[in-house]
Amino acid sequence: MELFFMTLTTGIMVGGIYALVALGWVLIYKCSGVLNLAMGELTLFGAYVTLSFYTMGVPFVVSILCTLIIGIVLGILVERIFLDKLIGEPILAVIMVTVGLSFFFRGLIEFVWGTDTRVFTPAIFSLKPFTIGFLKISTVYFWSFVLAIVLFLVFVAFFKYTRWGLSMQATADDETAALSLGVSARFVYAASWAIAFMAAGVGGALLGNINGVNISIGYLGLLVLPAVVLGGLNSVPGAVVGGITIGVLQNFAGTYLDAFFPGGVKEIFPFAFMAIFLLFMPYGFWGWVKIERM
Amino acid sequence: MTRVWLPCGDYHEHYAKDHGWWQTNVIRGKMILLLLIVSVGFPLFFGGYWLGVANMIGYTALGALGVQLLIGYAGLITLGHAAFVAVGAYTSTLLVLRFPWPEAIVTWGLAYPISIIIAAIVAGLWSVLFGLPSAKVKGFYLILTTMAAQFITVDFILTQYVSRIGGRGQAFSLPPGTIKIGPWFIDSDLKVYFLMITLLTLTVLVMANLLRTRVGRAWVAIRDNDIAAETLGINIVWYKLLNFFVAGFIGGIAGAFWVSNCAALSPEHFPWSWSLWLVGVILIGGAGIDGAIFGSIFMVMVMEILQIIAIPLSEYWPIVFVNFAYVKDMAFGLAICAFLIYEPRGLSYRWWQVKNYFNLWPFSY
Numbered sequence: 001m002e003l004f005f006m007t008l009t010t011g012i013m014v015g016g017i018y019a020l021v022a023l024g025w026v027l028i029y030k031c032s033g034v035l036n037l038a039m040g041e042l043t044l045f046g047a048y049v050t051l052s053f054y055t056m057g058v059p060f061v062v063s064i065l066c067t068l069i070i071g072i073v074l075g076i077l078v079e080r081i082f083l084d085k086l087i088g089e090p091i092l093a094v095i096m097v098t099v100g101l102s103f104f105f106r107g108l109i110e111f112v113w114g115t116d117t118r119v120f121t122p123a124i125f126s127l128k129p130f131t132i133g134f135l136k137i138s139t140v141y142f143w144s145f146v147l148a149i150v151l152f153l154v155f156v157a158f159f160k161y162t163r164w165g166l167s168m169q170a171t172a173d174d175e176t177a178a179l180s181l182g183v184s185a186r187f188v189y190a191a192s193w194a195i196a197f198m199a200a201g202v203g204g205a206l207l208g209n210i211n212g213v214n215i216s217i218g219y220l221g222l223l224v225l226p227a228v229v230l231g232g233l234n235s236v237p238g239a240v241v242g243g244i245t246i247g248v249l250q251n252f253a254g255t256y257l258d259a260f261f262p263g264g265v266k267e268i269f270p271f272a273f274m275a276i277f278l279l280f281m282p283y284g285f286w287g288w289v290k291i292e293r294m
Numbered sequence: 295m296t297r298v299w300l301p302c303g304d305y306h307e308h309y310a311k312d313h314g315w316w317q318t319n320v321i322r323g324k325m326i327l328l329l330l331i332v333s334v335g336f337p338l339f340f341g342g343y344w345l346g347v348a349n350m351i352g353y354t355a356l357g358a359l360g361v362q363l364l365i366g367y368a369g370l371i372t373l374g375h376a377a378f379v380a381v382g383a384y385t386s387t388l389l390v391l392r393f394p395w396p397e398a399i400v401t402w403g404l405a406y407p408i409s410i411i412i413a414a415i416v417a418g419l420w421s422v423l424f425g426l427p428s429a430k431v432k433g434f435y436l437i438l439t440t441m442a443a444q445f446i447t448v449d450f451i452l453t454q455y456v457s458r459i460g461g462r463g464q465a466f467s468l469p470p471g472t473i474k475i476g477p478w479f480i481d482s483d484l485k486v487y488f489l490m491i492t493l494l495t496l497t498v499l500v501m502a503n504l505l506r507t508r509v510g511r512a513w514v515a516i517r518d519n520d521i522a523a524e525t526l527g528i529n530i531v532w533y534k535l536l537n538f539f540v541a542g543f544i545g546g547i548a549g550a551f552w553v554s555n556c557a558a559l560s561p562e563h564f565p566w567s568w569s570l571w572l573v574g575v576i577l578i579g580g581a582g583i584d585g586a587i588f589g590s591i592f593m594v595m596v597m598e599i600l601q602i603i604a605i606p607l608s609e610y611w612p613i614v615f616v617n618f619a620y621v622k623d624m625a626f627g628l629a630i631c632a633f634l635i636y637e638p639r640g641l642s643y644r645w646w647q648v649k650n651y652f653n654l655w656p657f658s659y
Contacts, residue, residue, distance in 0.1 A: 035434045037373075085635050091433055092371055093634050096577055099373075099570050100634070103627030106567075111613075111620040225438055233434070261454075268450040275427065275442035282431040292521060 005135055007255045008248060013141035015247020016148040017206050022224040022231070022239035023155060024199030030172035030234050031192035034083060035095050038102035039200055043221030045105055046071065046201025047208035048113050051120060060124045067201045075197035076190045083193070084186065106218065117214040124209060144206040151202055152240070155195065159236075164191060172234075219267070223250070226274035232287025241285070246270050301653045315502070333491050337484055345483040347598055349555055352490035354590035356548035357568075358575040359497060360541040362586040366576060367505065368537040369517035370428055371437050374444035375572050377424075378417045378542040380564035381447060382549025384456055385413035387466050387559050390473065392459070403474040406554070410493075414546035420447070421542025422535050429531040432520070444566050453561045465560035473554045480554045493551050497544055498583055504540070505583075513537055567623070574630045580640020588641040596629065597622055 021043060028036050046067050053063030082101065086094050125139040159165035170178040171188040179185055200221060207217050227246045231238020254266030283289045301320075306312045316322040337345065357379050364370045389409035399405055424443035428436055457465070470481040480486055504510050512533045515523040524530050553559060571593075579589020604618055633640065 035437075037437075082631055082635065089634075089638070092365065092577075093638060095371070095434070095437065096573065097631050097634050100574070100627040100630030103567070103570065103574075103623050103630070105627075107620040107623030107625075107627060111617050111624065114617075225441070229435070229438055264450055264454060268445055271442040271445045275424070275439050275446070278427050278431055278435055278439055282427075282435050 002134055003255065007251045009135055009137055010141060011248030011251035012244055013137070013145040013247070014210075014251065015244030016145040016152075017203050017243075018220075018223055018227050018247050019240045019243025020148045020152055020206075021200050021203035021221060022227040022243040023152065023236065024196030024203075025224050025228055026231075026234065026236055026239040027168075027192050027199075028196045029228075030236075031168055032083070032087070032189045033094075034098065035091065035233075036098045036196065037095060037225075038098040038105065039196075039224050040218035040221035041102040041105035041109070042071075042197055042200035043204035043207065044109055044215065044218040045074075046197075046204030047213045047217045048109055048204075049201065050205035051118055051208060051213050052113075054120055054124075060120075064202060064205055067205060068198045071197035071201040072194040075194035078197075079190045079193040084189065087189075106215075110215070115215055117212045119212040120209055140209050144209060147206060148203070151199070155199070156236075168192060223270050226270040226277075229274050229284055230277065232284030234288055235284070235286035238284060238286040246273075249273060299650050299653050302655075313506075315506075329495070333488070337487055342483050345487045347594060349483065349486050349490050351590050351594045352487075352494050353548060353552050353555065354572070354575060354594055355494060355587050356497060356551060357545060357572045358579070358586040358590055359501060359583065360544035360548065361572045362576045362579075362583065363501065363513075363541045363544065364537060365573065366581055366585070367510070367517060368513040368534060369432075369520075370425070370534060370537060371433065371573075372440040372541075372569070373437050373573060374424070374440035374442070374447075374566075374569050375541070375545055376564040376566065376568040377440075377444045377447035378421045378545035379549040379552070379568075380452055380561065381420045381542075382413040382417040382546030383553050383559055383563070384452060384549070385416045385546070386410060386550035386553045387468065388456075388459065389413070390553070391466060391468075400474075403476040403478070406473050406475055406480075410547060410550040413550040414543045417546025417549065418539040418541075418543035421538045421545065425535050425538030428534045428538070440569075441566070444569055448561050448564050448566075452564075457561060465558040467558045468553065468556065470557075486555050489554055490551060493547055497547060498587075501540075501544070502583055509533070509536065571626065574626060576640075577630060578633045578640055580642035582642055584645065585640055585642035588645065592641060593626070593629070596625065600625055 021039060024042075025036055025039050028034050049070055050060075050063050050067045053066050054060055058066065078101065082097055083094070086097055125143050129136045129138045130142070131137070159169055167178065167183040168188050168191060170181065170183055171185055175185060178188075204217055204221065207220050223246055224243070227242035228239055229242070230245055231240070231242030250266055250270050253269035257265045257269065300306075300317065304318055306317070311317065316325060336348065340348075357375060360378070361372060361375050364372045364375070386406070386409040389412060390405055393405075393409075395405045399408070421443075424439060427439045431439070471479050473480040475489070478485060480489060505513075512523070512528045515526065515528055516530050516533060520530055549564075552563070556563070575589035575593050576586050577589070578592055579585035579587070600622065601618065604621065608616075637644075
């Protein structure tokens with residue numbers, strides 16, 4: 001039973017990070033309709049940039065802030081250079097541009113930083129777990145979760161209470177209406193990419209604290225895809241629930257299924273789950289069902 | 295369908311001729327010349343290294359043809375085709391290395407040819423399994439399913455289980471002389487090249503003819519508008535699954551061919567990036583079978599040229615050469631983006647334009 005709860009808490013904590021990255025993904029999809037497959041590389045990028053700042057001696061929180069700023073700049077650049085020109089193109093073209101970007105970023109990252117696993121030295125969070133009741137929680141997981149939740153709340157507040165956030169919501173809801181009310185769609189697209197880069201960057205930095213930074217962080221970033229499918233592609237609460245569920249499922253699979261399928265069942269389970277889930281509920285829990293007519 | 299116009303002054307007098315494959319004798323002559331060039335001329339004049347490059351092009355083209363069938367002809371977007379290539383490669387390897395073939399078959403050198411066919415069928419069925427969700431979903435959701443196919447097949451089943459068959463580590467080694475077709479051992483680039491040309495020609499012939507039948511037209515109808523296709527009486531689930539089967543079949547052939555070209559087989563030959571690479575190839579190549587082949591030639595040649603440039607550069611800037619694989623990734627990513635933004639119809643469109651220009655010359659109206 002203790003194992004069960006430990007797995008559950010770890011799952012929820014990691015899931016919080018996935019939820020943060022998934023939020024960025026859903027945002028891009030809602031605002032500009034781009035299905036972004038480069039999320040893994042964005043996560044990776046965030047992890048490496050934070051690591052570089054941290055290794056240069058910048059405090060962790062400041063280096064995360066720096067990552068955020070670089071994320072904003074890169075997001076706007078990427079949107080302006082590549083995706084701006086593809087508005088209204090077929091879905092495959094837009095997806096493949098993000099795939100091209102993911103190749104580019106992956107190549108760039110491996111070119112600049114190499115493929116060895118690097119760790120945050122000195123460790124930011126103490127290695128000693130602390131206990132709540134009978135639960136032992138690793139400090140890294142706990143603080144990552146807290147930071148993810150805080151950022152998440154900041155994003156939500158941004159959407160609810162600021163002018164920019166509201167204009168983004170309006171565009172996501174009905175682009176034509178938003179345009180006629182004087183919202184700049186170009187600005188909103190750029191902002192959504194900037195925020196996605198930020199979310200992915202912070203998510204990557206947090207994930208990098210758990211197991212060290214290497215190329216597999218990009219794979220963890222891809223886990224947002226099962227998460228957003230579970231919640232529905234265009235639902236912000238869905239992204240949160242999906243992210244946490246995927247985190248929990250993944251850890252349960254690692255704990256309980258590993259005995260039956262030795263090897264990488266933990267890594268593969270979210271995708272297997274997603275494939276089966278799509279057979280039964282293709283639009284997720286809160287996604288809009290697309291009704292097609294001729 | 296006819297995208298290339300006939301030369302000035304050439305007219306069809308019968309419908310049969312209009313539907314003919316090679317519509318004029320000039321085209322027939324050109325195609326036979328092309329076959330002669332690739333099967334005799336190229337190996338005569340180019341040495342070992344370029345034969346290896348040509349084999350790479352052929353392998354890419356075989357894989358890309360399957361992707362072209364799915365994306366270009368049925369609108370089923372796949373990002374997991376490497377999984378089916380891998381299934382083909384592993385089935386073929388396991389059959390050749392482990393299956394207790396009767397003595398006669400081994401002496402006659404039939405084991406590998408039979409294994410190619412079985413591998414193709416197994417890969418096709420595996421592809422159908424992951425094509426099943428296409429009955430219900432399409433577009434982005436189908437992409438996710440095919441991605442799942444990639445991760446489940448290559449990163450899990452092949453890496454964790456199939457690679458351990460026989461108690462070995464990660465790779466099956468294929469010493470020269472293992473692969474034998476009839477009296478010939480496939481042990482040099484030249485022989486691999488001939489095998490590649492045979493398989494590629496056969497695949498292109500079968501695919502081009504299949505696309506001219508009821509099946510091919512049904513696929514195109516589904517691609518253009520699946521609801522309209524359904525109202526026309528096309529069983530779209532059946533045809534989509536058939537498309538997955540044929541695409542997987544071609545992927546299996548590609549995989550089984552790759553076995554003859556490499557000394558050891560491991561799951562690292564079929565990463566997710568290889569699936570993406572195949573899709574990128576057809577995006578760069580453009581529509582049609584020729585698109586897949588142009589794309590393969592273009593991508594492999596660009597990579598070769600980059601390598602040729604990188605070798606002298608490495609004297610001044612050694613990191614470029616050490617990390618060449620990453621430079622390749624970056625170039626590929628940028629190439630996809632650039633083509634999608636500036637040349638969305640791909641290379642084959644330009645090729646048709648050039649052909650049309652010369653066909654209509656000097657009266658371009």
